[in-house]
Amino acid sequence: MNGPLTCSATNCVHYANNLCSANKIHISGLNASITPDTHCSTFQEKNLENSLNSLSNINLNGELKQFFSSSGIEMYPEIECDAKSCRYNQSGSCFAQSVNIIKNDALNSNYTYCNTFCK
Ligand code: SF4
Numbered sequence: 289m290n291g292p293l294t295c296s297a298t299n300c301v302h303y304a305n306n307l308c309s310a311n312k313i314h315i316s317g318l319n320a321s322i323t324p325d326t327h328c329s330t331f332q333e334k335n336l337e338n339s340l341n342s343l344s345n346i347n348l349n350g351e352l353k354q355f356f357s358s359s360g361i362e363m364y365p366e367i368e369c370d371a372k373s374c375r376y377n378q379s380g381s382c383f384a385q386s387v388n389i390i391k392n393d394a395l396n397s398n399y400t401y402c403n404t405f406c407k
């Protein structure tokens with residue numbers, strides 16, 4: 289199970305103050321050999337329709353913990369990941385102690401990367 293996640297994809301419907309409010313995310317990159325080969329396929333552009341669609345993937349428990357936390361990251365998603373060449377991938381789950389997803393101006397998942405990817 290992965291540790292806390294930070295994200296800078298400000299245009300994503302799940303983005304919340306450098307954190308991710310999704311309950312579960314999926315990272316693609318089956319044949320990834322470098323960071324830009326990995327993408328957060330859970331990314332959805334912020335709009336009303338996607339906000340409604342995202343309701344089924346909200347980390348309510350994490351949001352509550354984060355609300356009452358004075359420090360630290362309490363809200364972060366479970367990660368399913370296809371990037372089998374990453375050293376943190378164990379049978380499709382991520383076991384990194386912390387994960388960072390980028391980037392600021394992404395308008396679709398193809399422009400998001402797992403910055404923690406490491407062979
Ligand atoms: S891009 Fe991925 S990690 Fe970042 S907020 Fe969106 S769903 Fe969460």
Ligand code: SF4
Pocket residue numbers: 315326367369370371374375376377378381382383384387402403404405406
């Ligand atoms: S750190 Fe590695 S295993 Fe974890 S989400 Fe990123 S690419 Fe996948």
